[in-house]
Amino acid sequence: MEQVKARFRTSLESALPDQEILIERPRSADMGDFAFPCFRAAKALGKNPAQVAQELASTLRIEGAELAATGPYLNLKLHPEVRARLMLEALLGATPYGSAPAHGETVLVEYSSPNIAKLFTIGHLRSTMIGHALAQVNRYLGCQVQRLNHLGDWGTQFGTLLAAYKRWAELENPRLENDFSWSDEIHERRRTPLFRLFQLYVRFHQEEESQPEMRDEARAWFKRLENGDPEARRLWTWFREVSLAEFQRIYDRLGVGFDAMDGEAFYEDKMATAVQRLRDSGLLEEGENGAFIVRLEDVGIQTPSLMLKADGATIYATRDLAAALYRQETYAFDRCLYVVGSDQVLHFQQLFGVLGKLDPWFKGRMLHTPFGMIKLPEGKMSTRKGNVVFLEDVLDEAVTRVLAIIEEKNPELPNKEAVAEMLGMGAVVFFDALNDRVKPITFTWDRIIALDGDTGPYVQYAHARILSVLRKAGGTWAHKARPTQPLSPALAAVPYRAESLPDALDGLQDPAAQALLFELAGLPEALRTVQRENMATALARQLLAIARAFSAFYTNCPILWTENSPEVRDARLALCLATARALRQGLFLMGIQAPEEM
RNA sequence: GCGCCCGUAGCUCAGCUGGAUAGAGCAUCAGGCUUCGAACCUGAGGGUCGGGCGUUCGAAUCGCUCCGGGCGCACCA
Numbered sequence: 001m002e003q004v005k006a007r008f009r010t011s012l013e014s015a016l017p018d019q020e021i022l023i024e025r026p027r028s029a030d031m032g033d034f035a036f037p038c039f040r041a042a043k044a045l046g047k048n049p050a051q052v053a054q055e056l057a058s059t060l061r062i063e064g065a066e067l068a069a070t071g072p073y074l075n076l077k078l079h080p081e082v083r084a085r086l087m088l089e090a091l092l093g094a095t096p097y098g099s100a101p102a103h104g105e106t107v108l109v110e111y112s113s114p115n116i117a118k119l120f121t122i123g124h125l126r127s128t129m130i131g132h133a134l135a136q137v138n139r140y141l142g143c144q145v146q147r148l149n150h151l152g153d154w155g156t157q158f159g160t161l162l163a164a165y166k167r168w169a170e171l172e173n174p175r176l177e178n179d180f181s182w183s184d185e186i187h188e189r190r191r192t193p194l195f196r197l198f199q200l201y202v203r204f205h206q207e208e209e210s211q212p213e214m215r216d217e218a219r220a221w222f223k224r225l226e227n228g229d230p231e232a233r234r235l236w237t238w239f240r241e242v243s244l245a246e247f248q249r250i251y252d253r254l255g256v257g258f259d260a261m262d263g264e265a266f267y268e269d270k271m272a273t274a275v276q277r278l279r280d281s282g283l284l285e286e287g288e289n290g291a292f293i294v295r296l297e298d299v300g301i302q303t304p305s306l307m308l309k310a311d312g313a314t315i316y317a318t319r320d321l322a323a324a325l326y327r328q329e330t331y332a333f334d335r336c337l338y339v340v341g342s343d344q345v346l347h348f349q350q351l352f353g354v355l356g357k358l359d360p361w362f363k364g365r366m367l368h369t370p371f372g373m374i375k376l377p378e379g380k381m382s383t384r385k386g387n388v389v390f391l392e393d394v395l396d397e398a399v400t401r402v403l404a405i406i407e408e409k410n411p412e413l414p415n416k417e418a419v420a421e422m423l424g425m426g427a428v429v430f431f432d433a434l435n436d437r438v439k440p441i442t443f444t445w446d447r448i449i450a451l452d453g454d455t456g457p458y459v460q461y462a463h464a465r466i467l468s469v470l471r472k473a474g475g476t477w478a479h480k481a482r483p484t485q486p487l488s489p490a491l492a493a494v495p496y497r498a499e500s501l502p503d504a505l506d507g508l509q510d511p512a513a514q515a516l517l518f519e520l521a522g523l524p525e526a527l528r529t530v531q532r533e534n535m536a537t538a539l540a541r542q543l544l545a546i547a548r549a550f551s552a553f554y555t556n557c558p559i560l561w562t563e564n565s566p567e568v569r570d571a572r573l574a575l576c577l578a579t580a581r582a583l584r585q586g587l588f589l590m591g592i593q594a595p596e597e598m
Numbered sequence: 599g600c601g602c603c604c605g606u607a608g609c610u611c612a613g614c615u616g617g618a619u620a621g622a623g624c625a626u627c628a629g630g631c632u633u634c635g636a637a638c639c640u641g642a643g644g645g646u647c648g649g650g651c652g653u654u655c656g657a658a659u660c661g662c663u664c665c666g667g668g669c670g671c672a673c674c675a
Contacts (some may be wrong), residue, residue, distance in 0.1 A: 037617060043655080049617095069643075071618060115675075156674065264675090291673055302601065306672040316675050345602060370603085373669085402637095409637065423637090434623095435611055439604045440668060447610070451637065453623040454611090461637050469634050498611050541612070544622080551638060561636045598637075 001086050001521055004065065008034055008076050011060045016041050025525065029518035030075035030511065031070065039072060046187040058317045073491050084508040085501065087517045091578035094498035097585065098524035100142035100463030106331055107143040109135045111339040115152035117161050117197040118244040118383050120250050123249055126371050129429050129591055131339040132256045133536035136589040139492035141531055146331055150323065151263030153240055155316065159222025161197065161239060162232055164204035180369040193242040205384040250391065255591050264576060267322040271314050274322040278307060283357055296353040305350035322349050335365055337534055340371035342438050389443055398424030398449045405451065413597060422593040423457050429592050430456025433536035454544055459583060460594055462547035466580040467596040469559055481580040487588060494585045507568030508575060512556040516549040516575065536590060543586045550579050
């Protein structure tokens with residue numbers, strides 16, 4: 001397909017010297033595979049665009065394709081059989097479809113980054129799964145990717161937690177579990193140390209409102225922690241351990257992995273040199289009240305970046321600065337993506353501004369992918385106030401709903417629970433990636449766990465139907481649709497064996513088959529869009545388009561009918577196989593599994 | 599107050615480096631299971647692309663402005 005595009009480009013270049021040739025994709029298969037809009041060329045030539053298209057259509061020749069002028073566009077449309085052959089070769093060949101060979105570019109993706117001693121809420125899902133998808137797609141496209149989890153394991157909040165802990169719940173206290181009135185109503189799973197810590201945190205903030213002097217208590221505890229007080233240190237370590245254990249369980253469930261989990265505490269001893277560099281460059285100025293700031297007006301940011309508090313203590317901006325400098329040295333990266341909510345756009349503008357002034361090397365390498373916050377119908381979620389929706393509750397509810405549907409539609413299904421898990425997760429994760437809105441999303445159960453229409457399960461359903469057909473086809477067809485080794489977070493490409501094509505591809509002449517090929521052809525471009533725009537939306541939407549086109553093909557073109565000639569049957573089976581592989585690969589990049597039956 | 603973001607069908611959203619008749623899903627209505635999975639498919643209705651002005655051969659897309667909403671604005675992260 002790429003060669004055809006290149007040939008199209010070459011002939012356009014020779015017909016229109018000195019013109020910039022921009023080739024687009026038409027909106028649908030019946031218009032063709034590639035389109036050249038003639039507006040600019042027409043203007044340069046002083047002609048009518050439609051006329052230019054006509055002239056080009058009658059002059060140029062591309063083997064295996066027809067050139068037609070449709071108004072101001074010159075459309076290249078491959079002959080159905082050529083289109084089928086090119087696409088199936090690409091889809092079933094040795095190179096994973098749409099992937100690129102390693103080219104040494106290093107991309108860092110910072111995502112998830114939960115705070116120690118807090119529970120995963122639905123708000124953490126976006127960063128975690130978008131970050132995962134971006135890491136996966138970049139790896140698929142040949143980048144060297146480092147997946148970074150910048151754990152929130154340092155800061156004043158630990159003073160709060162230490163103070164709360166000392167106040168109400170000593171480590172050894174056996175009454176811990178009974179100290180909280182609402183613990184009896186909650187799920188057994190939440191009777192974990194982490195959940196108790198979370199409750200302590202919430203309680204402290206609640207009581208603090210009427211007793212402001214508690215804040216000093218918290219500050220004092222953080223001071224002790226910073227000064228290396230053994231008790232504070234011991235408790236901090238313990239908080240961190242129980243939190244990480246809990247996080248890992250969730251990451252395992254989501255199929256997400258990291259290459260580094262260096263949290264903010266990791267940069268604790270690296271901030272002094274970072275601050276010194278700021279001083280040496282003359283960027284650090286004393287601001288109001290004795291705090292130290294970096295002014296950024298000259299780079300178009302009116303609000304200066306606060307780097308040191310009046311008491312000399314560091315702030316999260318200092319830690320992010322130290323982290324960026326550390327990463328520059330450690331990874332020598334080409335791009336660093338921060339998948340963090342849109343409430344922090346200013347923070348990252350400031351951070352990037354400071355880095356750019358400190359070292360021009362950083363310019364253009366630092367990128368923030370902001371996303372809208374999830375809020376509840378009654379307002380903003382707040383961990384401090386305790387009005388949050390926990391991620392695991394959402395996942396569990398999704399799985400429960402899917403299980404009910406399985407019982408209704410396919411009660412004989414083996415491994416119901418495992419399949420329900422894949423579908424429930426698929427629904428939630430796919431929904432999350434589908435819209436990359438920067439505006440806030442209002443959480444409702446029915447929205448996030450929708451199972452019909454533009455959803456993960458719709459794509460998974462198309463995949464499962466294909467596997468079902470391939471199984472019925474007998475022989476090794478179904479086997480060919482399975483990965484050659486188990487999938488794991490260490491992989492980006494689903495491992496498939498290269499397959500040879502049937503000799504004849506009649507049977508793919510039908511418009512529905514051609515439309516499916518057209519949508520499959522859009523997948524590589526969608527992956528590049530994901531990489532360029534740093535959002536997973538384009539991939540999710542392309543998978544939907546493929547699944548939709550498959551469903552139409554499936555209803556229009558019988559595959560295993562006895563009246564079909566063996567050639568027609570095999571050609572259609574090959575298309576099914578190619579589609580199944582593409583769908584599984586695409587879902588996998590998003591962190592979604594594709595069950596063979598559902 | 600200042601800065602950034604958003605406003606597209608009844609609802610939720612795509613489309614935005616300007617370009618073909620503005621697309622999906624949900625909801626509504628009308629059809630489709632004696633052969634491969636109806637978690638599906640086919641069709642219909644539904645739009646001053648928030649309003650206005652401008653740039654352009656051409657604007658949902660770019661600029662200005664107004665209206666409506668969100669977020670941020672130094673010692674939280």
